[in-house]
Amino acid sequence: MNQFVTYETAWCPGCGNFPILNSLKTALEELGKQPHEVLMVAGIGQAAKTPQYLSANSYCGLHGRALPAAVAAKMANEKLTVIVNSGDGDSYGEGGNHFIHNIRRNVNITHFVHNNQIYGLTKGQASPTSKEGHVTQVQTDGNKNAPLNPILLAIAAGAGFVARASSGDQKQLISIMKEAINYPGYAFVDILQPCVSFNKINTYGYYKNAVNPVGEDHNPADKLEAIKIAMELGDKIPTGIIYREEKEEFHRKNFLLKDGIPLIEQETPKEVLTQLIQSFI
Amino acid sequence: MYNILIGGAAGQGIDTTVAILEKLLKRSGYYIYTTRDFMSRVRGGHNFSLLRFGTEEITSHSYVLDGIIALDGETIELHLNQLTQKGFVLCDSGLKNTKEDSRIIKLDMNQMARNIGNAKVSGSIAVGAILKLFGEPLTYVEEVMKSIMKSEVLDVNIKAIQAGFESVEKRFDHLEGGFNDYMLISGSKAVGLGAVAGGLKFYSAYPMSPSTTVLEYLASVGNQAGVVVEQAEDEIAAINMAIGASFAGAKAMTGTSGGGFCLKVEALGLSGIAEIPLVAIDVQRPGPATGLPTRTEQSDLKFVISASQGEFPRMVIALRNHEDSFYQTIRALNLAEKYQIPVILLSDQYLGDTTACVKPYDVSDIKLIQPAKEVEGEYLRYKLTEDGISPRLIPGVTKNLVAADSDEHDERGWITESAEVRNQMMQKRMKKLEGLMEELIEPEFIGDESGKTLLLGWGSTYGPIKEAVSILNKKEGGGYGALIFGDIYPLPQEKLKKLTPNKKVINIEQNATGQLASLIREQTGITCHDSILKYDGRQIAGEEIVSKILEGGLM
Numbered sequence: 115m116n117q118f119v120t121y122e123t124a125w126c127p128g129c130g131n132f133p134i135l136n137s138l139k140t141a142l143e144e145l146g147k148q149p150h151e152v153l154m155v156a157g158i159g160q161a162a163k164t165p166q167y168l169s170a171n172s173y174c175g176l177h178g179r180a181l182p183a184a185v186a187a188k189m190a191n192e193k194l195t196v197i198v199n200s201g202d203g204d205s206y207g208e209g210g211n212h213f214i215h216n217i218r219r220n221v222n223i224t225h226f227v228h229n230n231q232i233y234g235l236t237k238g239q240a241s242p243t244s245k246e247g248h249v250t251q252v253q254t255d256g257n258k259n260a261p262l263n264p265i266l267l268a269i270a271a272g273a274g275f276v277a278r279a280s281s282g283d284q285k286q287l288i289s290i291m292k293e294a295i296n297y298p299g300y301a302f303v304d305i306l307q308p309c310v311s312f313n314k315i316n317t318y319g320y321y322k323n324a325v326n327p328v329g330e331d332h333n334p335a336d337k338l339e340a341i342k343i344a345m346e347l348g349d350k351i352p353t354g355i356i357y358r359e360e361k362e363e364f365h366r367k368n369f370l371l372k373d374g375i376p377l378i379e380q381e382t383p384k385e386v387l388t389q390l391i392q393s394f395i
Numbered sequence: 396m397y398n399i400l401i402g403g404a405a406g407q408g409i410d411t412t413v414a415i416l417e418k419l420l421k422r423s424g425y426y427i428y429t430t431r432d433f434m435s436r437v438r439g440g441h442n443f444s445l446l447r448f449g450t451e452e453i454t455s456h457s458y459v460l461d462g463i464i465a466l467d468g469e470t471i472e473l474h475l476n477q478l479t480q481k482g483f484v485l486c487d488s489g490l491k492n493t494k495e496d497s498r499i500i501k502l503d504m505n506q507m508a509r510n511i512g513n514a515k516v517s518g519s520i521a522v523g524a525i526l527k528l529f530g531e532p533l534t535y536v537e538e539v540m541k542s543i544m545k546s547e548v549l550d551v552n553i554k555a556i557q558a559g560f561e562s563v564e565k566r567f568d569h570l571e572g573g574f575n576d577y578m579l580i581s582g583s584k585a586v587g588l589g590a591v592a593g594g595l596k597f598y599s600a601y602p603m604s605p606s607t608t609v610l611e612y613l614a615s616v617g618n619q620a621g622v623v624v625e626q627a628e629d630e631i632a633a634i635n636m637a638i639g640a641s642f643a644g645a646k647a648m649t650g651t652s653g654g655g656f657c658l659k660v661e662a663l664g665l666s667g668i669a670e671i672p673l674v675a676i677d678v679q680r681p682g683p684a685t686g687l688p689t690r691t692e693q694s695d696l697k698f699v700i701s702a703s704q705g706e707f708p709r710m711v712i713a714l715r716n717h718e719d720s721f722y723q724t725i726r727a728l729n730l731a732e733k734y735q736i737p738v739i740l741l742s743d744q745y746l747g748d749t750t751a752c753v754k755p756y757d758v759s760d761i762k763l764i765q766p767a768k769e770v771e772g773e774y775l776r777y778k779l780t781e782d783g784i785s786p787r788l789i790p791g792v793t794k795n796l797v798a799a800d801s802d803e804h805d806e807r808g809w810i811t812e813s814a815e816v817r818n819q820m821m822q823k824r825m826k827k828l829e830g831l832m833e834e835l836i837e838p839e840f841i842g843d844e845s846g847k848t849l850l851l852g853w854g855s856t857y858g859p860i861k862e863a864v865s866i867l868n869k870k871e872g873g874g875y876g877a878l879i880f881g882d883i884y885p886l887p888q889e890k891l892k893k894l895t896p897n898k899k900v901i902n903i904e905q906n907a908t909g910q911l912a913s914l915i916r917e918q919t920g921i922t923c924h925d926s927i928l929k930y931d932g933r934q935i936a937g938e939e940i941v942s943k944i945l946e947g948g949l950m
């Protein structure tokens with residue numbers, strides 16, 4: 115039963131965003147989600163158009179600001195399955211501060227970063243994950259900044275679910291997406307995504323050779339091992355669920371939300387206001 | 396009416412002493428009005444509070460003092476010249492000060508405190524002395540102290556008050572007031588309380604003086620009142636969180652001061668184009684940049700009415716007093732929901748930190764506006780309608796899919812670049828202003844309608860201007876009126892047009908450029924003839940306005 119519909123996109127033919135969109139559709143369907151229960155949140159960018167192309171609730175806010183809106187929507191209504199799809203520029207550049215602090219906040223949402231190592235929508239400038247030496251119309255002498263390692267950063271900042279996937283391996287991607295959506299807490303997946311128009315370095319061919327799924331024997335609960343794997347970013351790029359730890363999520367620690375009644379369904383007794391007024395007399 | 400100043404360094408307990416005195420004096424029937432003049436430091440420096448109390452409503456601070464409680468020598472140095480001839484200075488005999496003055500009463504409060512058995516109760520000794528000096532009984536001491544103090548220190552503090560009481564002679568007579576049933580609340584707490592009354596479910600902010608009191612108050616009552624309060628990682632997160640929560644159906648608000656508001660500006664436009672209700676309060680302080688963090692100014696008016704790129708409908712309400720702080724916050728939440736727009740509340744340090752008596756807030760007929768539950772037929776989030784207001788459903792609550800988009804979008808909420816749709820959507824959004832204009836509240840007129848001088852003000856100068864008009868009309872036998880704006884953008888114009896002709900119009904503002912005057916000129920062509928502008932971070936007092944007007948020399 116195909117519950118989710120995808121719409122016509124404005125992406126370039128061959129863009130790595132297509133397999134991500136299709137995988138997400140399949141993952142949601144296989145998880146038995148209903149479109150009206152799902153809220154797709156994004157910032158601005160090519161990746162951030164994803165919510166526009168799938169039949170679910172959608173919130174396309176500001177560049178870099180998807181996470182604050184997403185976690186707050188979840189605080190308002192825990193019944194929503196909240197999923198962020200945004201770019202590497204959006205998530206690690208403009209929204210870098212929100213990335214770090216929402217790892218700490220650990221609200222039960224899923225964050226898929228379409229990491230094409232470039233600013234796609236603005237036509238090909240370096241992103242926080244662009245390789246050193248990558249020449250663009252702005253980085254005319256080649257990118258001088260060391261690329262960010264988002265997996266390492268996420269583990270170090272204390273994320274409970276950290277994975278890397280590739281849009282070239284949909285089977286693995288779907289399986290990771292399902293695990294991430296089901297994870298009770300902030301689940302982070304960095305998805306390697308070719309940009310056929312502006313990134314001539316990290317191409318389908320490049321990823322095909324580089325991607326290296328972690329073996330069955332990898333224990334995602336082993337933090338030191340996970341950090342070691344996260345640091346492997348040479349010719350081989352490890353993919354899979356790299357780190358996983360059960361942590362108490364935001365809602366379960368919050369006085370008002372811990373019992374699972376969505377905030378928007380809670381009614382404050384009328385007497386409370388009278389009591390508060392009385393407290394000033 | 397009496398007026399006392401309690402001054403000292405940060406960390407010497409001015410706040411506690413004032414809080415106890417305020418409560419005791421109100422319990423005894425007085426109307427209370429306390430302003431705070433604090434430096435941006437945790438220890439040291441010179442801070443003071445002015446506690447004015449009387450048997451009628453008080454709306455301004457005053458620098459004419461009946462008494463000074465000096466916790467340090469600097470307080471005496473700086474304020475003795477403001478003391479009336481009958482006045483007194485109360486201080487510890489150990490205090491080193493250069494001034495010799497017969498009005499100074501020295502008590503060995505430190506020794507007395509040690510005798511009572513707790514070195515920290517000297518503040519309560521001063522409270523006892525003040526009660527006696529103003530002819531107050533000790534009747535309410537136990538009751539009031541119980542409501543403030545922890546039980547372990549209750550007895551020693553009551554003893555200290557008695558000891559202080561016995562150590563001085565009465566100077567002033569008790570006046571009989573009827574305000575003991577009134578509330579005593581600060582402007583910022585009144586905003587928090589109003590937000591709760593307005594159905595607030597979510598508040599996100601990043602700490603910034605002087606707005607932090609709103610955050611702290613809501614945090615202190617959030618669990619009880621059903622408000623999730625989240626300290627965001629920065630102001631950009633704070634406002635985007637509020638918008639996200641609001642989109643998902645929780646009435647939401649964010650608060651900050653000017654610097655934080657600067658960071659929030661882009662998201663203000665998001666609320667505008669995505670038509671997501673939002674209330675944002677700016678508790679103003681002097682800028683630019685860090686400015687004077689703990690002081691007051693009204694210089695963000697022109698900024699907030701035009702903040703953010705592009706054009707979208709918004710509402711700006713300036714809070715004038717402790718009633719506005721409560722009722723207008725409720726109204727702001729309702730207007731934001733009704734028109735699906737950002738509503739900005741402008742307060743400032745003066746109003747936010749001033750505690751005053753107010754008639755207990757009436758919550759008997761508060762009606763909260765809520766989003767629609769469901770719609771018939773095909774759902775279009777941004778449906779083109781007669782009044783520009785489209786049906787707002789809450790995602791997950793409805794089976795329909797709900798979209799929000801910061802790009803220009805069609806009726807469904809999908810990105811479009813069609814010129815035709817762009818025009819329709821701009822017109823639809825701007826159309827909402829027409830409804831809003833009809834609900835605007837005209838500025839409040841105070842004083843003599845037939846007078847030849849009209850003072851114009853907005854927001855927190857309401858109180859000082861009100862006092863000034865009353866003094867002026869008494870002194871001059873009439874002739875002065877004032878119009879003071881609460882709703883300020885869009886600008887209500889009816890009374891302005893009716894009352895300004897053939898009058899000398901003077902704008903009084905806590906800024907350097909006369910922002911209200913320029914807004915009025917832009918919108919109506921009416922020009923002010925003179926202005927009183929103050930931008931030193933200290934609120935103008937009613938008496939200052941009077942002397943500026945009578946002594947002339949206006950700019």
Ligand SMILES: Cc1ncc(C[n+]2csc(CCOP(=O)(O)OP(=O)(O)O)c2C)c(N)n1
Nearest residue numbers: 158159160161177201202203204233234235
């Ligand atoms: C505040 C702000 N700054 C800049 C932009 C312009 N902008 C839009 S998307 C983008 C970067 C997109 O890169 P990324 O997030 O990696 O997404 P991609 O297009 O590559 O999927 C930029 C700089 C904007 N919309 N808003």
Ligand code: SF4
Nearest residue numbers: 126129160234309310
């Ligand atoms: S520019 Fe790159 S990321 Fe954007 S749609 Fe085209 S291929 Fe995809």
Ligand SMILES: [Mg+2]
Nearest residue numbers: 201202232234
């Ligand atoms: Mg990118």
